[in-house]
Amino acid sequence: MNTSELIITWATPFFFALIALEFVVARVRGQRVYRGNDTVNSIGLGVMSQIAGVFTKLLTLGIYAWCVEHLALFALPANSLWVWISALLLYDLLYYWLHRMGHEVNILWAAHVVHHQSEQYNLSTALRQTSTGGLLGWIFYLPMALLGYPLEVFMAVALIDLLYQFWVHTEQVGKLGWFDRVFCSPSNHRAHHATNDRYLDHNYGGILILWDRLFGTFVEEDDADKPVYGTRAPLRSWNPLWANAEVYWATAVDAWHARRWRDKLQVWFRPPGWRPADVAARFPKPAYDIRRAVYDPPMAPAMVAYCLLQFALLLGMATHFLGLTAHADFATLLGYALYMVASLCVIGALMEGRRRAFWLEGLRTVLTAVLPLLLGRWFGVDPLDERAAATIAVLFGASAVALPWLAGLRPPEPLHAAPNP
Incomplete structure (x- = not known):
């Protein structure tokens, strides 16, 4: 580190x-x-x-x-x-x-x-x-x-x-x-x-x-015009990989659809939102609505608590990961990184209310509970202390057991969210 x-x-x-x-x-x-x-x-x-x-x-x-x-x-x-x-x-x-x-x-x-x-x-x-x-x-x-x-x-x-x-x-x-x-x-x-x-x-x-x-790029905040946050092409997702990829993907799609080679190149270097005329005509996008409702899929309170707990555990792992960077080998770091990124994506899918997320989370929690106990090691820690392995098994085993109950909970009825002012 x-x-x-x-x-x-x-x-x-x-x-x-x-x-x-x-x-x-x-x-x-x-x-x-x-x-x-x-x-x-x-x-x-x-x-x-x-x-x-x-x-x-x-x-x-x-x-x-x-x-x-x-x-x-x-x-x-x-x-x-x-x-x-x-x-x-x-x-x-x-x-x-x-x-x-x-x-x-x-x-x-x-x-x-x-x-x-x-x-x-x-x-x-x-x-x-x-x-x-x-x-x-x-x-x-x-x-x-x-x-x-x-x-x-x-x-x-x-x-x-x-x-x-x-x-x-x-x-x-x-x-x-x-x-x-x-x-x-x-x-x-x-x-x-x-x-x-x-x-x-x-x-x-x-x-x-x-x-x-x-x-010449300064503007003063005006109390009469309250800032509305986000982007003019709202993400509307809790998937961290998609958050990083969305503009690259949208630009690549526009470049693919553009008829002129010049447009295929300049779409990457023009200001955000610029699109070749032929692409904009064939694949129009809706105009930005500043009064849109914010993205907030409803979640049952128990599901909120579950996601916060899993996220807290991942924060601890991230600290451990950064501590390993000075001495762990590349394969260990890459494997640990992929595990954490996949975990963040699954938690994001749970917060979006996607049904397949419960199956993915079940697989993640079971593997996390069982493998360290059976193998006696964790990323960068070999051998893994038996008490640490047992703690991991109990935490993630209990998480796996709770998932069927959580999957059966109905989220609260979505409120008619007030639009942005």
């Missing part, structure tokens, strides 16, 4: 403490800012992002390190204060352009869209991250490598920029006066996440909102 992963792992309890605080404050104010299914989906996508990051380090860090060593114009010292300050400012500027291009270039939006899919806006949304952003995002930070900023400095300022952005994902902090004019703040970032015409594609700054003021 590298330093960044270690810090994020240790920061996770702090994140959850702030999420709990936000939940309590919102309830005291009579607001419902969290839904279990949406929160599980957002945090689950963050878990998947961390898992994917283990396998994409060669792109995100390896290429940067190679460029610093072989192509850097200067050898900047890692023990100089001005190097650290300038690195943070430059990183934030480059982040602004990566973020902006993530909204203006379709292939980059395909990765970034994950962060915007939630139709609620709370601190769990900050944890909702892409698993494919590392494929192209590293390109934007190469200027830092070419200037000679050491890898450890780059990693540190990247982490600072990322951690700063956690707290701005909330509706519980209002406008902050002068702070809103200089820094990315909750008010500024609420506008960024909104799908209203007024706010669309603005406020890209990570730490400083000054970049938006400088490059």
Whole structure:
């Protein structure tokens, strides 16, 4: 586990403490800012992002390190204060352009869209991250490598920029006066996440909102035009794999249907939502309705509790997985990653109320209960302590036994959800 992963792992309890605080404050104010299914989906996508990051380090860090060593114009010292300050400012500027291009270039939006899919806006949304952003995002930070900023400095300022952005994902902090004019703040970032015409594609700054003021992309939150969150092509699914793949798939389908080769290529590099004229005519899509009801399939309370329990167990496994990355072999890490991703997908299907999900969950829980007990080992742990194996068997065995009862429960009648304001 590298330093960044270690810090994020240790920061996770702090994140959850702030999420709990936000939940309590919102309830005291009579607001419902969290839904279990949406929160599980957002945090689950963050878990998947961390898992994917283990396998994409060669792109995100390896290429940067190679460029610093072989192509850097200067050898900047890692023990100089001005190097650290300038690195943070430059990183934030480059982040602004990566973020902006993530909204203006379709292939980059395909990765970034994950962060915007939630139709609620709370601190769990900050944890909702892409698993494919590392494929192209590293390109934007190469200027830092070419200037000679050491890898450890780059990693540190990247982490600072990322951690700063956690707290701005909330509706519980209002406008902050002068702070809103200089820094990315909750008010500024609420506008960024909104799908209203007024706010669309603005406020890209990570730490400083000054970049938006400088490059003409700033917009102020207007109390008379309450932000409506999500995307203009709503996801309407709790499947984390589909959340990462939806725009790639839609773009590939449009490219396939396009008659001109030029359109087959440019559909990837045009702004999100652009479609070749012949494709749009033959395969029209419904217009975006900002007053649509949010996606919230009904679930029986016992089913909600079951999904939350299984998700909590997966969070523990994710922490264990990250701890293994320093010494486990590739096959072990890949197998563990596939198990966790498959588990997240099954939990998502359960939250969508899909009947086949109960069969898949039954298979998952039975195998998880039985195999560690029979084999005497778990991913990266060999031999597995007998008490640990027995605990796993009891937890997942009880889960498997409960599934037939849960499958027979009727969800509450869906409320006629009020549309977005």
